[in-house]
Amino acid sequence: GQNIDQPTEMTATEGAIVQINCTYQTSGFNGLFWYQQHAGEAPTFLSYNVLDGLEEKGRFSSFLSRSKGYSYLLLKELQMKDSASYLCAVTTNAGKSTFGDGTTLTVKP
Amino acid sequence: NAGVTQTPKFRILKIGQSMTLQCTQDMNHNYMYWYRQDPGMGLKLIYYSVGAGITDKGEVPNGYNVSRSTTEDFPLRLELAAPSQTSVYFCASSYSRRDMTDTIYFGEGSWLTVV
Numbered sequence: 001g002q003n004i005d006q007p008t009e010m011t012a013t014e015g016a017i018v019q020i021n022c023t024y025q026t027s028g029f030n031g032l033f034w035y036q037q038h039a040g041e042a043p044t045f046l047s048y049n050v051l052d053g054l055e056e057k058g059r060f061s062s063f064l065s066r067s068k069g070y071s072y073l074l075l076k077e078l079q080m081k082d083s084a085s086y087l088c089a090v091t092t093n094a095g096k097s098t099f100g101d102g103t104t105l106t107v108k109p
Numbered sequence: 110n111a112g113v114t115q116t117p118k119f120r121i122l123k124i125g126q127s128m129t130l131q132c133t134q135d136m137n138h139n140y141m142y143w144y145r146q147d148p149g150m151g152l153k154l155i156y157y158s159v160g161a162g163i164t165d166k167g168e169v170p171n172g173y174n175v176s177r178s179t180t181e182d183f184p185l186r187l188e189l190a191a192p193s194q195t196s197v198y199f200c201a202s203s204y205s206r207r208d209m210t211d212t213i214y215f216g217e218g219s220w221l222t223v224v
Contacts, residue, residue: 004151030205033213042199042215043152087151089213091205096167097142097213101151 004100006088011106012078020073020103022088034062034073035087037102043087046073075105083107111135115200115216122190122223130185130219132200140203141183142167142213143175145196152199158183159205190223197221 003025012018024032031050035043049055049064049071061074075082085102092098115132122128134141139160144152144167154167158177172194174186183202187194200216 035213042218044215045212048212089152096154096157097203098154098168099144099152104149 004088004090004098006100006103008101009104009106011108014078014080014107014109016078017074017076018078018105020086020105022071022100024069024088024090026090026092028092028094029066029090030093031091032064032071033089033091035089037085037087078107080107080109113200113202113214113216115219117219118217119220120222122221124190124192124223126190127186127188128190130198130200132183132185132216133181134202134214135181136202136204136214137180138202138204139180140205141177142201143183143185144199144201145169146199147196155185192223195221195223
């Protein structure tokens with residue numbers, strides 16, 4: 001099966017940088033996704049990594065190390081609207097996509 | 110742009126009742142998924158399908174059934190509703206191959222309460 005771990009909660013200050021870590025154990029790895037989910041809404045896509053390294057998209061970056069089973073999501077210049085849950089999801093070449101329990105990020109003024 | 114559409118958005122069921130959550134996508138995606146999300150928790154995979162006529166169990170399939178007669182539709186059936194099935198249900202779809210997984214697109218969610 002798959003095992004995905006990420007911190008339950010994090011707090012950061014507006015304008016700061018925060019890094020949300022995700023570790024996973026899986027067989028047949030076929031990619032890792034990060035999703036953002038605001039309360040009462042569906043998850044929305046943030047980033048996708050299938051090869052090792054850093055993917056940058058504006059204020060959001062995601063890093064993957066397949067050998068270590070490790071990824072992180074980096075959020076820069078935090079805004080109040082970034083307060084949300086951030087979900088790490090691993091996909092396999094058998095078609096399964098498994099999500100972690102999510103990290104609830106609170107951005108304070 | 111419809112994307113993934115699921116209905117109903119809200120439903121209250123009595124214990125033992127049955128119902129079907131409908132899901133349809135218009136993106137010609139081969140993969141479709143049903144997840145449930147309990148308060149403060151992540152998404153748990155109930156069932157998924159890699160194409161029409163093919164379905165497979167996820168992490169928490171007990172108490173549910175699915176079918177995939179067409180590429181577009183992937184309904185989720187609850188046969189005998191139990192309070193433990195009170196949750197938010199998300200249908201999702203993606204285009205995936207063995208060497209590539211595309212973004213998963215989610216429906217807006219269905220809030221189900223069993224009393």
